[in-house]
Structures are given as C-alpha cells and as structure tokens.
Amino acid sequence: MTENLFITEETIEGDDDGPLAGQTVAVKDNISTEGVRTTCGSEMLSEYVPPYDATVVSRLKEAGATIVGKANMDEFGMGTTTETSAFGPTENPAAPGYVPGGSSGGSAAAVAAGEADLALGSDTGGSIRCPAAFCGVVGIKPTYGLVSRYGLVAYGNSLEQIGPFADSVEDAAALLDVIAGEDERDATTQEPPHDSGTRAAEHSSYADAATGDVDGLSIGVPTELLEGADEGVVETFWDTIGDLEDRGATYHEVSLPSVEHAVEAYYVIAMSEASSNLARFDGVRYGNSGGYDGNWNEAFSKAREEGFGDEVKRRILLGTYALSAGYHDKYYKKAQDARAWVKQDFDEALEEADVLASPTMPVPPFELGEGLEDPLQMYLADANTVPVNLADLPAISVPAGETDGLPVGLQLVGPAFGEKQLIEAASALA
Amino acid sequence: MNVIALQLANQRTARPVLALECERDVHRSESDPTRNSVPLRFTLPAPNQGAMTAQTVQQGDLVTVVGLEVHVQLETDTKIFCGCSTEQTDEPNENVCPVCLGLPGALPVLNEGAVEAAVKIGKAIDADIPEETRFHRKNYYYPDLPKNFQITQYDEPICADGELEVSVEGTRRSVTIERAHLEEDPGSLQHVGGGIDTADYTLVDYNRAGTPLMEIVTAPDFRSPDEVRAFLAELEEVLEYLGIFDAERDGSLRIDANLSIIPEAEIDGDNADEISADALEAANRTEVKNISSHKGAQKALAYEETRQKNAIQRGRAVEQETRHWDEARGITVSMRSKEEEKDYRYFEEADLPPLRVSDWKEEIAIPELPSARRERFGDEYGLDEEAASKLTSTKQVADFYEDVAGEFDPDLAATWVADNLLGELNYRDIEITEIEGRLEEVKRLVALVDEDEITAKNARETVLRSMLDDGRTPDEVVAEEGLGKTSGDEVRQAVVEAIDENQGAVEDYESGDDGAINFLVGQVMQKTGGSADPSDVNQLLRAELED
Numbered sequence: 001m002t003e004n005l006f007i008t009e010e011t012i013e014g015d016d017d018g019p020l021a022g023q024t025v026a027v028k029d030n031i032s033t034e035g036v037r038t039t040c041g042s043e044m045l046s047e048y049v050p051p052y053d054a055t056v057v058s059r060l061k062e063a064g065a066t067i068v069g070k071a072n073m074d075e076f077g078m079g080t081t082t083e084t085s086a087f088g089p090t091e092n093p094a095a096p097g098y099v100p101g102g103s104s105g106g107s108a109a110a111v112a113a114g115e116a117d118l119a120l121g122s123d124t125g126g127s128i129r130c131p132a133a134f135c136g137v138v139g140i141k142p143t144y145g146l147v148s149r150y151g152l153v154a155y156g157n158s159l160e161q162i163g164p165f166a167d168s169v170e171d172a173a174a175l176l177d178v179i180a181g182e183d184e185r186d187a188t189t190q191e192p193p194h195d196s197g198t199r200a201a202e203h204s205s206y207a208d209a210a211t212g213d214v215d216g217l218s219i220g221v222p223t224e225l226l227e228g229a230d231e232g233v234v235e236t237f238w239d240t241i242g243d244l245e246d247r248g249a250t251y252h253e254v255s256l257p258s259v260e261h262a263v264e265a266y267y268v269i270a271m272s273e274a275s276s277n278l279a280r281f282d283g284v285r286y287g288n289s290g291g292y293d294g295n296w297n298e299a300f301s302k303a304r305e306e307g308f309g310d311e312v313k314r315r316i317l318l319g320t321y322a323l324s325a326g327y328h329d330k331y332y333k334k335a336q337d338a339r340a341w342v343k344q345d346f347d348e349a350l351e352e353a354d355v356l357a358s359p360t361m362p363v364p365p366f367e368l369g370e371g372l373e374d375p376l377q378m379y380l381a382d383a384n385t386v387p388v389n390l391a392d393l394p395a396i397s398v399p400a401g402e403t404d405g406l407p408v409g410l411q412l413v414g415p416a417f418g419e420k421q422l423i424e425a426a427s428a429l430a
Numbered sequence: 431m432n433v434i435a436l437q438l439a440n441q442r443t444a445r446p447v448l449a450l451e452c453e454r455d456v457h458r459s460e461s462d463p464t465r466n467s468v469p470l471r472f473t474l475p476a477p478n479q480g481a482m483t484a485q486t487v488q489q490g491d492l493v494t495v496v497g498l499e500v501h502v503q504l505e506t507d508t509k510i511f512c513g514c515s516t517e518q519t520d521e522p523n524e525n526v527c528p529v530c531l532g533l534p535g536a537l538p539v540l541n542e543g544a545v546e547a548a549v550k551i552g553k554a555i556d557a558d559i560p561e562e563t564r565f566h567r568k569n570y571y572y573p574d575l576p577k578n579f580q581i582t583q584y585d586e587p588i589c590a591d592g593e594l595e596v597s598v599e600g601t602r603r604s605v606t607i608e609r610a611h612l613e614e615d616p617g618s619l620q621h622v623g624g625g626i627d628t629a630d631y632t633l634v635d636y637n638r639a640g641t642p643l644m645e646i647v648t649a650p651d652f653r654s655p656d657e658v659r660a661f662l663a664e665l666e667e668v669l670e671y672l673g674i675f676d677a678e679r680d681g682s683l684r685i686d687a688n689l690s691i692i693p694e695a696e697i698d699g700d701n702a703d704e705i706s707a708d709a710l711e712a713a714n715r716t717e718v719k720n721i722s723s724h725k726g727a728q729k730a731l732a733y734e735e736t737r738q739k740n741a742i743q744r745g746r747a748v749e750q751e752t753r754h755w756d757e758a759r760g761i762t763v764s765m766r767s768k769e770e771e772k773d774y775r776y777f778e779e780a781d782l783p784p785l786r787v788s789d790w791k792e793e794i795a796i797p798e799l800p801s802a803r804r805e806r807f808g809d810e811y812g813l814d815e816e817a818a819s820k821l822t823s824t825k826q827v828a829d830f831y832e833d834v835a836g837e838f839d840p841d842l843a844a845t846w847v848a849d850n851l852l853g854e855l856n857y858r859d860i861e862i863t864e865i866e867g868r869l870e871e872v873k874r875l876v877a878l879v880d881e882d883e884i885t886a887k888n889a890r891e892t893v894l895r896s897m898l899d900d901g902r903t904p905d906e907v908v909a910e911e912g913l914g915k916t917s918g919d920e921v922r923q924a925v926v927e928a929i930d931e932n933q934g935a936v937e938d939y940e941s942g943d944d945g946a947i948n949f950l951v952g953q954v955m956q957k958t959g960g961s962a963d964p965s966d967v968n969q970l971l972r973a974e975l976e977d
Contacts, residue, residue, distance in 0.1 A: 032535045045534070052528050054535060153534040158780030187539045187782055272777060276569050279578035280532050284634070300571055323569070323775035332777060 003091040003100075005110045006069035010036050012057075018064030020178060025060055026110035026119040029070040030077060031162065032151035033057055040153050041075040041085035041103075044287040044307030054151020055186065056120060056162050056179045063178040068116050071106030075309045076278060077124055077155040079103050080378050081371055082131070084311045089368055094136040095406050098365040101134030103127040104165070108135040111165045118175045122152055124160035125266050126360075126385025129397035132165060133360035133409025136399045138172045138430055139165045141385075143417050144392035145190050147176075148183030154277040156270035159389040169398060169427040170210035176419065177206045192417040199354055200424040209420035210427035215248030217425055220353030222256045225384045229362035232403030237359045240400040240410050240429065247428060254349040254356065258341040259387045265338035266386035267379055268322050268331050274312075275319030281307060314375065339390045346391040350415045355425055358384050360397040360409030384411060394419045398426040491694045492742065494735050495705055495713075496658055497650035498727075500665065501643050501684040503615065504547040505674050509640035510614050511538030511581065516642075518680065522620075522635035530640035532576030537781050540565075544642035547674040548588040548612050549790045551644060554668050554799055555607050557592030561788040565612075565779040570772060573632065574617040576639050582613035584776040588787070595801055596664045598657050605661050606649035615641040638681070650688070650710060655731035658687065662724035667800045671825045678861070685721040687731055690714065691738045691748065714750040718762055721755050730755040734762050803828055811840035820848040826862045827852065830869055837873070838880050846876045850890050854898055871897060875904040885963050888913045915961050924957035925970045939975060947971055 007029045014020070027033065030040045032050035034057075039045045053061070060067060074084040082105025083089040092100040093113035100109040104121025108131030111119045121128040123141035132139025140163045147162045154160070164175035182189045194201075199217065203209040219241065226234055241251055283289035283303025292299040308316070322331035349356055363381055371378050388395045393413055400410035410429065414422040509516055512529035519525060528536035545563065552559045566584035589610035595602055617639040623630030646665070652658045666683065669675035676682055690713040692705065718734055721727045738748050753762040798806070800822045807818040807828075821831045821844065835843035851872055855862060865872075875897070879889045893907045908914055928950050929936055938946035947968060954967045 030535075032533075038534070040534070048534070050528075050533065050535070052533070052536075149535075150537050151535040185539060186537050188780070273780070276567050276579050276775070276777070279569060279571065280534070280576065282571060282573075282578060284573055286534075296573055297571065320775065323777055325773045325775075328775070328777075 003093055003109055003113055004072055004088050005090055005106050005113060005115055007039050007041065007072050007085070007087045007106070008037055009069040010067075011069075012036060012061070012067035014061040014063065014065045014067070016064065018062060019174065020060065020118070021064030023065050023117045024068045024115075025065045025175075026069055026071040026107050026116035026165075027057065027060075027067050028073050028104050028107045028119070028121045030073060030122060030153040030155075031057060031120060032153070033067070033070065036070065038070065038153065039087070040077070041073040041082075041087060042308065042312070043086040044281045044304075045153075046086065048286055050151070052151065054162075055148035055183045057151065059179050060120075065118070065178075069110070071104070071110055071119060071121075073106055073121075074103035074127075075312050076153070076274070077103040077122060077127055077160070078274070078311050078315050080126070080130055080381055081366060082106060082109075083368070083371075084309055086309060091368065092135055092365055095134070095365050097367060098406065099134065099368055099371075101131035101361070101365060103131075104139075105131045105135075107165050108132050108137055108139065111135070111137045111167060117166070118171060119165040120162055120175075120179070121165055122155075122160050122162050123385075123389065124156045124270060125389050126382045127160075128163045128165065129360045129385050129395060129409065129411055130382070132397040133399075133411075134365040134407060136402075136407035136409075137165050137167055138169050138399070138426070139163065139397045140172050140176055140419070140422070141388065141395045142176065142180065142419060143192070143394040144389075145188050146180050146192060146394070146417065146419065148179075148181075148186040148189050150183055150185035154273070156273045156389075157277060158273060159266070159270060167430075168210075169396070169423055169430050170207055172396075173206035173210050173419075173423045173427075176423075180206070180419075192419070198415060198418040198421040200420040203420050203424075206419055206423055209423040211424055212428040214244050214425055214428045217244070217249040218352075218354045219244065219249055219251040219425075220254040220349050220356045221251055222259070222349065222356055222358060223253050224256050224259045225358035225362075228383075229359055230364060230403070233359045233362060233364060233408050236401045236403050236408040237357075237410060241357060244425075244428060249425075251357070252353070254353060256342075256345040256349060256387070258338065258345045259383070261338045262342050262387040262390055263379060263383055265335040265342070266382070266390055267318075268335035269339065269390075271315045271319030272322045272332050272335075273319070275316045275323065278308075278312070278316055283307070311375065342387050343391040346387070346393055346413070347415075350413075354414070354421055356413040358411050358413075359400075360384060360411040364403055364406035364408065388413050392416065394422055396422045396426045398429045400429065492691050492739060493694045494653055494655075494731075495650045495690045495692055495710065496652035496655075496731060497688045498646075498648045498652070498658065498661070499686040499688075500646040500648075500662070501686075502646060502669060502675060503679065503682040504544055504642040504644055505676050505679075506541060506543045506547060506642050508541055508543070510541050510544045510612065510642035511640055512541075514640065519637060522633070522637060524637060526636045526639070530576065531636055532639075538581060538779070540782055540785060541642065542785070544612060545588065545785060545787065546790070546794055547642070547672070548610070548644055549787060549794050550672045550674055550796050551610055551646075551669070552589035552592065553791060553794070553796050554672055555589065555592030555594050555610070557589035557607065557610065559589060559787060559791050560586050562784040562786045563588045563612075564784040565782045566776045567779050568613075569775040572616070573634055574619050574639075576617065576636060580613060580616065581779055581782070582645075583611035587611035594661065594664060594668065596657070596660045598654075598660045603651075603657070605651045608647045608649050610644055610646040613643050613645060615639060615643045650690075650705065655728045655735060658731055659724045659728035662727055664800070666724065667823065671797055671799055673797070673825075681722070683722060685727050687718045687721060687727060687734075688715045689718060689731055689734050689738070690716075691735070691742060714748045716748070716750070716762075717752045718755055719752060719765070720757075722757075726755065726757055729760060730762060733760065737762065797825070800828075807831075811835055811844070813840070813844055817844050817848050820852065824862065826866070830862065830872075833869075834873060834876055838876055842876065842880060846872070846879075850894060854894055858898060860898070865898075868897070871903050878904060878908065882915060884908055884913050884915055885961070888960070912959055913961055915963065921954065921958060921962045921967060922970060924954045924962070925967065925974055927957060928953040929971070929974060936975065 032054040034053045037049045072090045079102045081099035082102040090105045092098040104127050107119035107121040110116040112135035128139040128141050142161045164172040166172035182191045200209045282300040287303045287307035292302045395413045397409040400408050514525045567579040568582045569579045571578050587609040592607040593604045617636040620633040621629035692709045692713045752765040804818045804822045807813050822828045831847045896907045935946045935949050
C-alpha cells in the first residue's frame with residue numbers, strides 16, 4: 001500500500017456479533033483507543049497510548065466491528081489536505097498525485113482504497129465532508145450533540161462532531177446508527193427528538209431512511225456558496241441537481257447573506273478554542289519533557305516548540321491573540337455574534353426548503369504539495385463547509401461526479417437532527 | 431497510576447531550577463517576570479508611584495481596609511466534573527480518571543451535588559442566584575493544572591451580591607459578599623530534594639484535581655484583622671451548618687487577603703462601610719496568600735497592617751505586591767517585586783451546557799443557621815448571649831444542647847454542655863464530633879445529677895473526666911468509685927457520730943467559732959466517702975447542733 005492511510009495499523013476485534021459484525025472500520029487517529037496509540041497526527045502525541053476508549057469506539061466494538069487501524073490526519077485536525085500530519089501526507093486513492101482532503105484524509109482514503117469498509121472521522125469545519133468529496137466517498141457530519149465526543153481529542157470543541165464514511169449512503173447511515181445517541185460522558189449529547197417534523201422522520205433507523213426517495217423534495221440552493229467556485233465543480237453540481245429534479249425534486253435559490261463572514265468567524269472561534277484545548281500538551285505528560293534548563297514556562301515553551309508543527313502553532317498563536325484582553329471583544333465576541341447570525345440565516349432558509357445544496361468544496365482536490373505555502377487560500381477552501389459547523393447543523397457529502405477526472409462532492413445540509421431526511425435525499429445519488 | 435514526575439532540569443546550579451519563589455494558590459500562576467519565555471504575557475503598569483507616604487498622611491489618621499477571596503472545598507462524595515472520590519488518600523494519583531487527569535478527549539460532566547452545595551451557600555448569604563449557571567475556562571499554565579486551564583465561572587457566578595452578618599466585639603456588622611462561584615481545584619505539587627526553588631525535581635499529585643471549590647469574594651468591608659477573623663469563623667460555622675464543609679480537612683479553607691492602608695478622611699462620615707473607589711485605587715495594596723485558617727488570617731493581617739503602617743510612617747511607599755504568609759515564621763514575605771496582572775483569556779466552556787437553576791433556590795432547603803439559632807436559644811431557653819453563642823458554635827453542639835434541654839432544665843443543660851462538656855473537650859483538644867457515639871452517656875450523666883444520684887462536683891470532676899480519659903460509662907464510674915449519693919439516713923448517722931466523736935469542735939462552734947463547722951463537715955464527708963453533698967451536711971450539722 002502506498003497511500004500512507006494509517007498512522008498505526010493495528011487490529012482491534014469487536015464483539016462476535018452485532019450490526020457491524022464482519023465489517024472493517026478505519027478510525028481517525030484523534031479518536032481514543034484503549035491500548036493503541038492515538039497521535040492526532042502530531043509529534044507531541046507520537047507515544048501517547050490512551051488508557052480508555054472513546055464512546056464511539058466502545059460502540060463500534062459492541063456492534064461487532066473490527067477496527068483495522070488509526071487513520072492519518074492533519075495534525076490535531078488542522079488542515080484541509082492531510083499534509084500537516086507529522087507522519088507524512090496521504091495520497092488520494094481516487095486521484096493519484098492529489099491530496100485526499102482533510103483533515104480526516106486517512107479515513108476517507110481508507111474507504112476509497114478499499115482498505116476499510118467504513119471509517120470514522122471528525123468534522124470541525126469540514127474535515128469529514130472535504131475528504132469525502134475529494135476521495136469520492138460518502139461522509140456525514142452529524143448535528144452537534146448527536147454523537148458523543150468523549151474520547152475525541154478536542155480541536156474546536158463547540159464545533160466538532162465525529163461522523164461516518166462509507167462507499168454508500170446506506171452503509172454510512174448504518175454506522176451512524178451505531179455511534180449516535182446520548183452519552184452520559186458527554187453533557188452536550190442528546191437523544192434526537194422522535195418526530196422532528198421533517199421528511200423521513202418515520203424511519204426507525206438512519207439506514208432505513210436510505211430509500212433514495214426524492215419525490216417532492218424541496219432543495220434550496222444558497223447562491224453565495226456557488227460564487228467564486230471552480231467552473232467545472234459548478235457544472236457538475238448543476239448536473240446533479242438536474243438529476244434530482246428528474247426524480248421529482250424541486251429547487252429554488254436562497255440567500256445566506258451571513259456566510260460571507262463565516263470563514264473569518266469560524267477560524268476565530270476554532271483557533272480560540274484550540275489555543276485552550278491544546279494547552280495541556282506542555283511536556284509534563286505528553287511530548288518531549290526532559291532536559292530543559294530554565295523555569296517551567298521555558299520548559300513548556302520548549303516542549304511545545306518541538307512537539308507542534310507550524311500550522312498548529314499558527315492557530316494556537318492566533319487563537320490566543322483573539323482571546324486576549326483588549327482583543328477579545330473585537331475578535332472572539334464578534335465571531336460569536338456572526339455565528340448566531342449564520343445560525344439564524346440557515347434556520348430561515350430551511351423553513352422554505354427541506355435541504356440546502358451546494359458543492360461540498362468549491363474546488364477539486366489540490367495536487368500534493370500545492371497548498372502548503374498559502375494558509376489563507378486553504379482556509380477559504382472551507383467556505384462551504386464551515387458555516388454548517390457554526391450553525392450546529394447536520395450535513396452530508398455525497399459523490400456527484402467528476403471534473404477533469406477529479407471527484408466532486410455534493411453537500412446537503414438539513415435542519416437540526418434532520419439526518420434521516422439528508423440520508424433519504426443523498427441515497428438517491430450513492 | 432503512579433507519581434507523575436516533572437522531568438525538568440535537575441542539576442543543582444547557582445541558578446534556581448524552578449523560578450518560583452513559593453507555593454502558589456489555586457488560581458494564579460506566577461513566574462519570574464524578568465524572563466520572557468512564554469509567547470504571550472501581559473503586564474500592567476508599574477506600581478502606583480503616587481501611593482501614600484508619610485509626607486501626605488500622619489500616622490493615626492490611617493485606616494486599614496481588607497477584602498477577602500476565600501476558597502472553600504465543598505464536601506461532595508465525588509469530584510465536580512467526574513465520578514472520582516474526593517476522599518483524601520496517602521497514595522498519590524489514586525483517585526483519578528481520564529477527566530480529572532485532563533487526558534486528551536475526556537470531557538467534564540457537572541456534578542449537580544456541587545451546584546446544590548453552592549445554592550445552599552447562596553441561600554445562607556442571601557445572594558442572587560441566576561436563572562441558569564454556566565462555566566468558563568480560565569487559561570493559564572501551571573504544572574498542577576491538568577488541562578492548563580481551570581473550569582470556573584466568570585461573569586455569571588452562581589451567587590452574587592450576598593451578605594453575612596458577623597459580631598465583632600459585641601457589634602453586629604454586615605459584610606458584603608460580592609460573588610461566590612464554583613470551580614475545580616488543581617492538583618498539588620511536591621518538591622523533592624529541596625524547597626520550591628532548590629528541588630531536584632517536582633512531583634504532581636492529581637488526587638485533589640477536580641475537588642469542588644467555591645471561591646467567595648467579599649467587598650473591602652473589613653477594617654481590622656479581628657473583623658476578618660470573626661468573619662471567617664462565622665463563615666466556617668455557616669458552611670459547617672450547611673453540611674457542605676469539613677474544617678478538619680487539610681486545605682479545605684484557603685484565603686487570599688488584600689490589605690490597604692488609607693487616610694481616615696476618605697471614609698464617608700455617614701456611612702463608615704463605604705470607602706471611595708478612588709481612595710482604594712490611590713493606595714497600594716498587598717495581596718497576602720497562603721492563609722489557611724481564621725487564626726492564621728488574623729496573625730497574617732496584623733503583621734501586614736503593622737508592616738505597611740511602619741513603611742508609611744518612615745516615609746516609604748508601600749509596594750503593590752503579592753506576599754506570602756509564612757506561618758512558621760509569623761511573617762509575610764514578598765513573592766515578586768512587581769505586581770503582574772495575568773490575562774486569563776476567559777471564554778465559555780462549551781463542553782458544559784448551561785444548567786437551569788432558577789427553581790433550585792426554592793427546592794433546596796437549608797437548616798437553621800447559627801445566627802438565627804443563637805437568637806432562638808436566647809428566646810426559647812432564656813440563655814444569655816455568651817451561652818447562646820457557645821452553644822451554637824457548631825451544629826453538633828447546638829443539636830446536642832437541644833437534645834439535653836428537651837429532657838432536663840435548660841439551665842442545667844447549658845451548664846453541662848457549654849461549661850462542663852465543652853470545657854473538658856477543649857482541655858483535651860477533642861471535637862464533639864469525635865465523641866458522637868458517647869453523647870448518650872453524657873446525657874445519662876446529666877440525668878444522674880438531675881435525679882440527685884450523685885453530686886454535681888463528683889459528676890463533673892470525677893465521672894466526666896474518667897469517661898473521657900478511660901472510656902468508662904457514667905454508671906461504671908459511679909459504681910467503681912463509690913460515688914453514689916449516700917441516703918439521708920446514712921448521712922444523718924454520720925452527722926450524729928461526728929458530733930459525738932468531736933466534742934472539742936462542737937464546743938468551739940457553740941462558743942462562736944463558726945469555722946469549726948467546716949471541720950465537722952470534713953469529718954462527715956470522710957465517713958460517707960465523699961458521696962454526701964457538703965452543703966446538705968453543713969445544714970444537717972447546724973440543725974443537729976441547734977437542738
């Protein structure tokens with residue numbers, strides 16, 4: 001295997017039977033596995049072996065799944081290409097020479113390469129949907145609070161969710177059935193309301209909702225999410241909408257004026273939270289801790305200087321700055337205001353539509369090494385995915401075709417806990 | 431899991447390995463401000479150069495102003511954000527889990543018992559309790575802090591604007607409690623091979639990490655170290671009454687005190703409690719840390735008050751600084767030369783959704799508090815203030831008193847509980863809680879006195895003391911020491927005998943030497959083995975001799 005899919009290849013056997021018996025699962029390396037190192041793609045945690053399982057891992061084991069390895073990822077989830085991993089980049093199995101997207105690039109690529117039937121990733125600002133789109137597989141970012149984050153090493157904890165990858169929407173939905181639901185160890189989780197008043201709510205499981213029925217489906221297309229997108233991507237997008245129309249769906253354009261601030265707001269919030277979440281990695285219990293002369297702060301500083309990569313340092317520094325006295329109101333607080341506005345825009349648009357559709361990524365996959373030099377350009381590639389995290393909503397990325405031989409993903413966004421409706425609609429495509 | 435070592439430089443050089451001068455408190459990290467190693471550091475302007483000196487104010491016109499930050503460990507079975515026990519153990523890192531160790535991926539879940547305890551405090555101090563309570567992260571780096579941030583409450587504390595009445599030298603005063611909020615305790619550090627600045631290495635113990643803490647912040651309402659002591663004693667009493675605090679627990683109370691000396695002229699004549707913000711701003715203050723008891727607070731602040739007044743008297747400015755109370759030496763020492771204000775970058779803790787507590791204040795009951803109980807003891811049992819105060823000093827004492835007073839005369843009960851029992855316990859340095867299982871025996875002793883079975887003197891001096899010293903029951907002591915009060919006939923017989931056998935003394939008495947009666951009393955007491963009541967004997971003798 002040449003793609004560098006896994007940071008650690010290790011088989012973790014689940015129970016003998018269960019809904020996922022006989023299925024293999026790749027687990028992103030920021031999800032804690034008892035006894036198997038969990039590096040987050042960072043030198044800092046290259047030797048960290050968790051003494052406990054994440055809730056989703058316990059649920060996988062109980063469902064009979066076999067975990068086949070800890071998938072490569074951008075360091076601490078900070079990246080759009082999986083190139084910031086301290087363990088080297090992963091190559092896109094669906095487009096050799098190109099990145100698999102990120103940050104859950106290893107997970108998406110493992111499914112695309114057939115090295116795992118299913119995979120788990122995490123999505124803070126698009127980290128499931130982006131690699132799903134780039135690798136031509138299905139990825140679901142659940143509603144904030146649907147899936148337990150207990151054991152997921154935090155990057156932006158108010159934004160992120162663990163979610164499934166699979167070749168088909170139905171298989172991804174079956175994995176969601178296993179991992180979703182309230183967890184007493186994560187106070188932000190809740191049971192989804194029984195009848196959310198949305199389409200497909202009557203199905204007893206997520207997998208059952210994968211009927212492919214789009215007859216009468218009302219699709220809203222936010223015009224802002226098409227602006228500035230690659231022409232080939234936009235063309236593929238409209239072809240797919242046309243395909244859904246042929247099967248009984250209708251579409252109308254909607255406007256989400258707030259999304260022009262979403263990328264800025266997202267990065268301020270995610271980086272601020274990251275600056276706090278990653279503070280514990282100070283060389284005392286993780287990373288290189290020995291031999292520094294000087295006071296504690298100097299020792300911490302040295303351990304962090306050696307243990308973190310450039311992108312992680314950049315985000316920690318910017319996040320620290322955004323939370324600092326005198327800047328807090330100007331950045332962090334303003335970003336929270338923008339977040340509330342984005343939420344409101346989505347809620348309003350979803351009153352007039354069952355789902356909102358856009359290209360998952362405004363661009364096709366980057367060539368390996370192409371984007372590392374310009375972080376800002378990379379951040380802007382998240383324009384269509386980050387607003388969804390700000391709004392806490394569920395979204396799915398489903399393969400929509402190709403442009404110049406490169407995979408293109410369609411993103412569908414639904415109302416809070418409207419996963420069944422997304423699954424029903426997306427299963428018309430994959 | 432075992433001890434986790436901080437593997438920092440371990441050579442002994444002239445330069446300190448660790449640049450910390452002393453033990454830290456729970457919420458502030460200090461560092462050597464002359465170094466600049468951490469990426470972001472924020473410093474406030476240098477100390478107030480215009481601070482008061484002897485040139486501007488005469489000694490004698492000065493007033494002491496003190497405000498407190500009190501950290502109280504709440505008595506809950508489990509930690510504030512995980513299910514680990516809060517019990518203190520000798521083995522380090524025993525009561526820990528991924529959550530309180532701050533392992534990557536672990537999430538806090540709020541222990542509602544801690545919130546309940548906080549609401550009880552809120553009710554006791556008549557504070558405002560918000561509709562819902564939320565948590566924030568306070569970000570700073572310190573090796574005892576598992577996550578390098580502390581989960582605490584920032585702009586929405588669980589209690590705001592409360593007050594506590596204290597009695598200082600007979601005057602009742604109300605102290606404003608600006609806020610009281612919940613937070614998690616960090617772990618603790620153990621320096622090996624030397625002090626904090628000379629240690630070979632430092633060990634971290636996370637047993638304490640996650641113990642629920644309440645930080646109680648007062649207004650600068652205190653005018654003397656005595657007031658501070660009275661307040662803290664009252665606070666401890668209230669917390670113990672609420673059943674949420676164990677004063678015996680090591681580190682259960684930790685106090686930071688801010689002390690300033692300001693000109694008396696700045697105090698508003700009409701309202702002695704109010705001091706203008708400008709006056710406080712103009713005076714440099716010192717923050718005294720490492721105080722762990724109300725007695726310690728009084729000593730530390732008396733020292734600090736004198737130190738500052740002396741400085742002003744000698745024309746020196748008082749430095750705005752943090753000082754460390756060295757209990758053993760009885761002095762405060764400077765922790766850093768310049769006050770450095772940290773930027774804690776507070777922001778909301780998204781892992782803990784807001785908890786609605788709007789109904790809790792009604793739903794949660796609190797017991798009668800010491801001040802109310804004191805007042806009631808006066809009304810109901812006719813006790814004077816001193817006795818009522820003594821008998822409400824702890825909930826256990828007050829409960830026991832009410833138990834005894836319910837069965838016997840309230841005055842007799844007061845004498846026995848407040849004077850005899852507490853007196854003997856104090857002498858032995860025993861708390862009433864330590865003899866909880868034997869309080870029934872104490873009641874039996876009171877019954878023996880009440881029923882005139884033994885003399886009050888024997889009961890107090892012999893029976894109670896042997897009960898406490900050799901663990902015998904009152905009935906055993908009475909039987910074994912032959913203290914049962916002799917019957918009237920026996921005493922009368924002894925009186926007759928004594929008169930017969932001591933005619934010399936009888937003659938002396940009859941010729942007007944009243945003191946001779948004492949000799950005869952002694953003789954009777956000897957015959958009855960000390961079990962007769964001396965005043966009864968005295969009367970019997972006189973009556974017999976009259977005849």
